[in-house]
Amino acid sequence: xxxxxxxxxxxxxxxxxxxxxxxxxxxxxxxxxxxxxxxxxxxxxxxxxxxxxxxxxxxxxxxxxxxxxxxxxxxxxxxxxxxxxxxxxxxxxxxxxxxxxxxxxxxxxxxxxxxxxxxxxxxxxxxxxxxxxxxxxxxxxxxxxxxxxxxxxx
Amino acid sequence: xxxxxxxxxxxxxxxxxxxxxxxxxxxxxxxxxxxxxxxxxxxxxxxxxxxxxxxxxxxxxxxxxxxxxxxxxxxxxxxxxxxxxxxxxxxxxxxxxxxxxxxxxxxxxxxxxxxxxxxxxxxxxxxxxxxxxxxxxxxxxxxxxxxxxxxxxxxxxxxxxxxxxxxxxxxxxxxxxxxxxxxxxxxxxxxxxxxxxxxxxxxxxxxxxxxxxxxxxxxxxxxxxxxxxxxxxxxxxxxxxxxxxxxxxxxxxxxxxxxxxxxxxxxxxxxxxxxxxxxxxxxxxxxxxxxxxxxxxxxxxxxxxxxxxxxxxxxxxxxxxxxxxxxxxxxxxxxxxxxxxxxxxxxxxxxxxxxxxxxxxxxxxxxxxxxxxxxxxxxxxxxxxxxxxxxxxxxxxxxxxxxxxxxxxxxxxxxxxxxxxxxxxxxxxxxxxxxxxxxxxxxxxxxxxxxxxxxxxxxxxxxxxxxxxxxxxxxxxxxxxxxxxxxxxxxxxxxxxxxxxxx
Numbered sequence: 001x002x003x004x005x006x007x008x009x010x011x012x013x014x015x016x017x018x019x020x021x022x023x024x025x026x027x028x029x030x031x032x033x034x035x036x037x038x039x040x041x042x043x044x045x046x047x048x049x050x051x052x053x054x055x056x057x058x059x060x061x062x063x064x065x066x067x068x069x070x071x072x073x074x075x076x077x078x079x080x081x082x083x084x085x086x087x088x089x090x091x092x093x094x095x096x097x098x099x100x101x102x103x104x105x106x107x108x109x110x111x112x113x114x115x116x117x118x119x120x121x122x123x124x125x126x127x128x129x130x131x132x133x134x135x136x137x138x139x140x141x142x143x144x145x146x147x148x149x150x151x152x153x154x
Numbered sequence: 155x156x157x158x159x160x161x162x163x164x165x166x167x168x169x170x171x172x173x174x175x176x177x178x179x180x181x182x183x184x185x186x187x188x189x190x191x192x193x194x195x196x197x198x199x200x201x202x203x204x205x206x207x208x209x210x211x212x213x214x215x216x217x218x219x220x221x222x223x224x225x226x227x228x229x230x231x232x233x234x235x236x237x238x239x240x241x242x243x244x245x246x247x248x249x250x251x252x253x254x255x256x257x258x259x260x261x262x263x264x265x266x267x268x269x270x271x272x273x274x275x276x277x278x279x280x281x282x283x284x285x286x287x288x289x290x291x292x293x294x295x296x297x298x299x300x301x302x303x304x305x306x307x308x309x310x311x312x313x314x315x316x317x318x319x320x321x322x323x324x325x326x327x328x329x330x331x332x333x334x335x336x337x338x339x340x341x342x343x344x345x346x347x348x349x350x351x352x353x354x355x356x357x358x359x360x361x362x363x364x365x366x367x368x369x370x371x372x373x374x375x376x377x378x379x380x381x382x383x384x385x386x387x388x389x390x391x392x393x394x395x396x397x398x399x400x401x402x403x404x405x406x407x408x409x410x411x412x413x414x415x416x417x418x419x420x421x422x423x424x425x426x427x428x429x430x431x432x433x434x435x436x437x438x439x440x441x442x443x444x445x446x447x448x449x450x451x452x453x454x455x456x457x458x459x460x461x462x463x464x465x466x467x468x469x470x471x472x473x474x475x476x477x478x479x480x481x482x483x484x485x486x487x488x489x490x491x492x493x494x495x496x497x498x499x500x501x502x503x504x505x506x507x508x509x510x511x512x513x514x515x516x517x518x519x520x521x522x523x524x525x526x527x528x529x530x531x532x533x534x535x536x537x538x539x540x541x542x543x544x545x546x547x548x549x550x551x552x553x554x555x556x557x558x559x560x561x562x563x564x565x566x567x568x569x570x571x572x573x574x575x576x577x578x579x580x581x582x583x584x585x586x587x588x589x590x591x592x593x594x595x596x597x598x599x600x601x602x603x604x605x606x607x608x609x610x611x612x613x614x615x616x617x618x619x620x621x622x623x624x625x626x627x628x629x630x631x632x633x634x635x636x637x638x639x640x641x642x643x644x645x646x647x648x649x650x651x652x653x654x655x656x657x
Binding site: 008009011012015016019020023026027030031034035036037038039040041043044047048050051054055057058061075077078080081082085086088089090092093094096097101105108109112113115116119123127128131135139143145146147 | 205208319321322324325328329331332335339341342344346347370373374377378543544546547548550551553554555558559562564565567568570571574575578582583584585601604605608609612613614615
């Protein structure tokens with residue numbers, strides 16, 4: 001019987017192999033040099049190749065193996081938290097310099113709370129207000145970090 | 155005596171007002187992290203790295219170290235009071251600690267945990283002070299070949315002693331090594347894997363990788379998980395130990411300390427391995443093994459002492475050899491590098507006040523924990539019921555601001571988002587991200603030593619096997635690897651980890 005853990009090992013193996021091959025291919029464009037005087041491409045080429053082989057071994061073993069170990073983690077991908085949290089971080093990167101720390105922090109908290117349904121909106125607002133106040137106090141006034149407080153108008 | 159002189163130097167550094175305050179801050183933050191749900195020491199130290207840039211290197215390390223061992227304390231508090239280990243190292247503490255709490259003996263369990271940890275912390279500090287200098291001296295005589303072999307052994311051992319698939323962890327190490335090579339090659343000056351972007355010319359920032367993999371990815375996993383109910387038992391019980399309790403707990407704590415100290419030095423060991431082993435040992439030695447799991451005080455004292463001792467001694471390879479034995483130590487090495495201190499055997503001679511100051515501060519920190527935590531227990535109890543849904547937006551905000559502030563660069567924040575997604579995918583594929591971090595930290599060092607060794611040997615790879623020390627190190631690494639890949643041993647190892655989970 002092939003369990004879910006096997007399928008995941010197969011995917012993991014392929015991921016490693018793909019990454020290894022990509023690295024090896026890119027580093028073959030760099031100067032390889034010799035064992036005595038290694039160029040920039042020497043070690044990445046070797047490691048990339050090694051990784052590709054290990055990936056194949058993992059994938060191969062997953063195909064052959066009969067008894068899968070119990071999966072510790074649920075294999076289901078939870079799209080909502082994944083997308084919401086990623087979007088939160090990307091949003092921060094895009095707006096921090098333009099919108100300033102006050103609006104950014106508030107927006108980031110609100111977007112991050114979209115990660116799951118059923119959170120109370122008033123809780124989100126209180127959190128946004130509180131965290132914004134703390135961040136402004138600690139990072140803007142306290143540590144003097146380099147970002148604007150408010151959006152620059154005009 | 156030299157040891158005394160060194161310790162005096164250490165305490166003269168650790169006992170300045172500023173360092174005591176940061177030590178206190180570190181231990182309080184650590185305890186907080188251990189108590190709060192879904193927030194580990196790795197993520198917290200990663201978040202605080204940028205803030206520590208502005209501090210003196212010694213003060214920065216004192217703060218970060220405090221978080222690490224403080225988290226062990228906090229983790230045991232939740233383990234005892236709500237049966238939820240705040241940290242992996244406190245998993246076994248929950249077994250008997252929570253049972254004691256249910257019998258109305260939570261106070262005793264907390265006392266034993268605190269005193270056991272303090273004893274272990276003291277011994278751990280002394281052990282570091284006693285053994286670190288000779289290890290450092292030995293390591294200073296290492297050539298590049300020995301160093302390379304040592305790093306190979308360190309990485310392999312870290313994988314073998316951690317749980318999970320060995321081969322997948324090795325793949326993760328290689329991914330980490332490769333990520334560590336991104337940026338301008340120091341020897342040739344060629345840009346590698348930068349895709350023409352000037353943002354990557356200096357390599358991928360360590361903070362970005364750590365916060366993405368451990369901060370953001372953990373938030374995604376935790377939010378997706380079920381909301382856990384955290385109910386604190388009403389009565390704490392007595393705040394003192396009876397003679398009988400003491401008689402049973404003290405020897406267990408002593409044994410746990412020594413077991414934990416030894417296992418802590420091993421790569422991959424740290425605090426976790428020690429606490430599991432100590433629990434097994436106490437159960438074996440006990441005349442009443444059936445009492446374990448039903449509130450045996452030895453089952454709290456031993457593992458608690460062991461995890462704290464291990465947390466302390468895992469600093470030894472990091473401080474003397476520049477080798478990280480676990481993820482937290484990889485972060486410490488990152489912190490040293492950020493402060494322009496080359497981790498390795500040179501630290502002790504070039505920065506004696508940092509080295510000894512850090513060690514002395516660990517003892518100070520442990521003392522502060524005992525003095526503070528017993529009266530502060532009420533505060534921790536309030537905090538450990540904080541819901542994750544209120545906590546994670548703060549973690550995300552702190553990660554973003556932290557990474558942004560490193561170089562004032564939006565690019566780094568975007569890169570962190572990428573590593574967050576990657577970390578989540580890794581978790582889903584059951585690939586542990588900690589080995590990647592070890593590889594990432596060691597990548598550039600390994601390449602440099604490999605290059606130097608090979609150019610000294612005029613391109614002859616036999617240098618690694620003709621130099622006796624390098625040969626021995628590589629043989630041990632190969633032996634470990636073969637052992638782990640042998641099916642019989644692999645199965646037994648699997649069972650041992652399963653047992654320690656169920657135990």
